[in-house]
Amino acid sequence: MAEEFSGNTKNGATLKKQRKKRKLTKLEKWFRTLRRVYFSLSWLIPKTKYGCQTKFNDRSYLIISNHKSILDVIPPVFVTDKPVYYMAKKEIFESRIGRWFTNKCECIPVSRDGNDVRAIMQAMKLLKNGSVVCIFPEGTRNKSEEIFLPFKSGAAALAIKTKTPIIPIVHVRKITLFRRIKFYCGEPFELTEFYDKKLTQEDIERADGILLQRMTELYCELKSLTAKKKKK
Numbered sequence: 001m002a003e004e005f006s007g008n009t010k011n012g013a014t015l016k017k018q019r020k021k022r023k024l025t026k027l028e029k030w031f032r033t034l035r036r037v038y039f040s041l042s043w044l045i046p047k048t049k050y051g052c053q054t055k056f057n058d059r060s061y062l063i064i065s066n067h068k069s070i071l072d073v074i075p076p077v078f079v080t081d082k083p084v085y086y087m088a089k090k091e092i093f094e095s096r097i098g099r100w101f102t103n104k105c106e107c108i109p110v111s112r113d114g115n116d117v118r119a120i121m122q123a124m125k126l127l128k129n130g131s132v133v134c135i136f137p138e139g140t141r142n143k144s145e146e147i148f149l150p151f152k153s154g155a156a157a158l159a160i161k162t163k164t165p166i167i168p169i170v171h172v173r174k175i176t177l178f179r180r181i182k183f184y185c186g187e188p189f190e191l192t193e194f195y196d197k198k199l200t201q202e203d204i205e206r207a208d209g210i211l212l213q214r215m216t217e218l219y220c221e222l223k224s225l226t227a228k229k230k231k232k
Contacts, residue, residue, distance in 0.1 A: 067136035071175040156207035184222040
């Protein structure tokens, strides 16, 4: 069974004290700027965060989110004070604006099919060094009526191989300007039953299934919460 992560987390104040003791990296400065810009312009895309309100700053984490628009990069920024390394499809790097932004955020270019060894190795290195990585396992934006597109294999295996807790994030509606973002952040959990063993294809499929089930549960929970708000 997947196990909830119950490690101690450091609050934002502690992280700020640590930052004062050393020089911030360019990426840390960039994400601090992004957060400041968002808060100054939050009326453009106000947000409501349901579920876990903790900021996860104490270790590496793998953030998993569903994908409906390019603005889905916003919610993950609010579950940690650390920079978030996004795994982004290679096509985004081809446009001038996309290339500028992904380079500034030090995104990890990945093939849509998810079978990109170089990207996986880069993500593993970051996670082993205590960083936060975000993956959209659907591989592309979901424009269908289905809750999720079929998940690409790789996210669960990455968490298992690096022994990294997973933070699931879901939202029901497409994120757009001038409309409130409503997203649910689940408690981190680990796929410990798969640790320290040679993974078979059956193991990977079962781990992907656990991940999909957790995301579906959160999606239904968020939909229920937002429906109750509307009735009031």
